[in-house]
């Protein structure tokens with residue numbers, strides 16, 4: 219089809235909506251906030267899932283599946299746990315023509331669904347650690363502007379829920395899972411993230427502390443929470459009576475974690491790597507890593523050319539790459555180049571008459587348009603080399619842009635200036651909740667208030683006497699701030 223009508227640097231929102239549709243990842247649906255995930259999306263989701271599922275299975279986490287529906291008495295088990303969320307809970311109130319006696323909620327997350335059974339199943343210390351995960355959809359009927367992948371009313375995720383006898387086991391797992399989330403972003407999606415701890419105001423209110431990986435979208439100057447790994451402490455154990463008989467015969471409450479990443483990861487990838495020709499896929503998650511396109515010339519003998527294309531596909535497939543040839547005779551090479559560039563295929567191989575004569579092929583990179591003619595004899599090693607360099611280059615370029623978007627601010631004026639320049643701000647903070655609430659109030663505007671994104675585990679030097687950028691009190695830590703999705 220035709221190219222994009224909007225440019226990434228001029229009209230980001232519409233550019234994004236166009237890219238996800240033109241790359242055949244998303245189809246819009248007639249219910250606001252709901253989207254059709256097409257195969258081009260699902261293949262990315264499945265690649266990440268394969269990695270993450272294998273990694274948690276190595277850690278003895280078992281997959282399970284709990285019901286989608288939850289009764290109000292169970293969901294509202296802890297009033298303050300859900301009072302802030304109540305407006306986004308979706309309810310089934312009738313079936314067929316008859317009203318339901320009691321409405322039934324659709325899960326927005328599964329703590330209240332799972333933990334009554336944790337209480338039933340965990341009796342003694344031999345039942346610990348209990349480590350469950352489920353791959354499922356959740357529904358949150360949000361009203362702020364829906365955005366494919368980033369903010370939708372239904373999304374796919376995995377939610378891990380674990381229980382331990384000791385706090386140290388829980389603390390250790392929180393960070394192990396967070397490292398897996400970093401790997402998903404940095405090693406698969408080629409996106410740099412910051413690992414850190416959420417503030418008291420931003421953490422999961424039902425938990426003890428929240429850690430997260432934070433990404434950043436330079437075009438909009440917004441942070442985006444990439445994935446979360448919470449230590450719940452013994453809060454839910456108290457709520458749901460999840461206790462066990464320890465080795466000394468005494469009763470003790472378990473220490474729990476919960477952790478999730480979702481299809482939001484895919485939206486971040488589109489936003490960070492996409493350009494004005496469409497999607498740009500990191501090779502690690504591309505459903506098709508190499509597309510082979512024949513370039514027939516007037517009276518060329520297409521039979522020989524098509525054979526060369528199919529041989530190229532076979533050779534690279536045997537070498538373990540995901541390769542296809544576009545031999546459709548109802549489209550010319552030019553159309554095919556644009557089509558597969560729009561879909562973000564990392565590497566194109568062109569085979570024309572001259573290439574046949576010289577027993578070579580032309581490689582064209584999607585990320586920087588570099589092209590090179592290579593002899594068929596070392597096709598496999600050159601393709602591997604190109605794909606590795608594309609993966610690295612996407613990460614390096616994204617990291618360079620993200621780092622260029624970071625500003626250190628030591629005063630309120632510097633903070634506001636950086637915020638207006640769409641930066642991610644690293645500022646010394648007194649770590650007082652009221653001060654964070656005050657920052658949100660003072661920065662509220664049509665593009666949304668600034669909030670703390672995370673306190674990075676890697677803390678720069680904080681000289682004695684450094685003052686908080688917002689309160690002027692003694693600063694205790696360096697924290698990232700910004701507007702966010």
Ligand SMILES: O=C1CCCN[C@@H]1CCCn1cnc2cc(F)c(Cl)cc2c1=O
Pocket residue numbers: 300303304306307326327328329358376377378422446448476477478
């Ligand atoms: O982020 C994770 C990891 C995976 C399991 N869950 C936690 C916390 C989820 C917070 N959260 C997030 N959104 C919610 C929306 C709701 F409608 C209700 Cl009732 C509750 C929540 C809610 O608790």
Ligand SMILES: [Mg+2]
Pocket residue numbers: 358
């Ligand atoms: Mg929410």
